[in-house]
Amino acid sequence: MKTEAAKEDALLGLRRAFAAAFPRTIPVLTGFFFLGVAYGLLMEQKGYGPLWSFLMSAFAFGGSMQFVAITLLTTVFDPVQAFLMSVMVNARHLFYGLTMLDKYKDLGKLRFFVIFWLCDETFSLTSSMEAPEGVKPKYFYFAISFLDYSYWVASTLLGGLLGGLLRFDLEGLDFALTALFVVLFTEQMGKRENRLPGLAGLAAALAALLAAGADSMVIPAMLLILIILLMGRKKLCS
């Protein structure tokens, strides 16, 4: 049994973590708002109302795959193909998990959720940031993951509900996500030991894009990265 004091401690810790996490997730909020509304609107136009957008976002939770899935929902029913495509489009999460094995340790009941919510944007934040002084790491990672997840789910719901009514010209707002990755990449490149793997990732992705094309670049890029990193191990470790 948890005592009252322990419960209050946990609540206070959570509140601190959310206060520290929120400003760091503002770029994600910006990008997800635009993309989420666009997604909800697109689903609505294909005859899938806000409830369907909500269910898809809440469970499948993966932006790029959800956009791909709109096509799958408007053609012959084929769940096996949907499953396989989902694995391929989302394969990059495998590498995120490998990276977070240590940071996502000793999380108790929160562990399931931080893994469930591990998207590109959350990974980019939790992998490159440490919890500030006085904030428990496990609550910090949970807060970032939860905030990013709720931004996405809420935005897609909103897009389905009133996307047609939004008259602002928001085109280009999703560039906030590109900007976020560019900034975090720049920060990582500031550390000497990150330079070679960073450049390897950039070069491998460019090569995969040129060779395999925009729609199927992810897996070739991951394989190339893996090969380069494993072959260059001696050099990178020294």
Added chain:
Amino acid sequence: MFLTPWQTLVMILAITLGTMLTRFLPFLLFPEGKKRPETIDYLGKVLPPAMMGLLVVYCLKDVSLTGALHGIPEGAAILFIVLIHRRKHNVLLSIGAGTALYMLLIRIL
């Protein structure tokens, strides 16, 4: 709606399973407290910068260099972000200003 509600639910489930598999597999393969191969620890260290490089390219994958704008808004905004970030080291400023510049450029070019 093209599919029936039940078919749609099955599709959502199938996509969810695919996504979850990619997220949970590393944690299932290398459970807490068990000793991991050194290679995995090594990859955990070098993968973050490499994946961030991949994500930057992934975001730009649909930009057409032969299109009307030749990728100029993206290129200019990214250059601006890198420069301003190296000078000021303020994440929100870099992202806010860079996104604003991008939105401006796609409207005036």
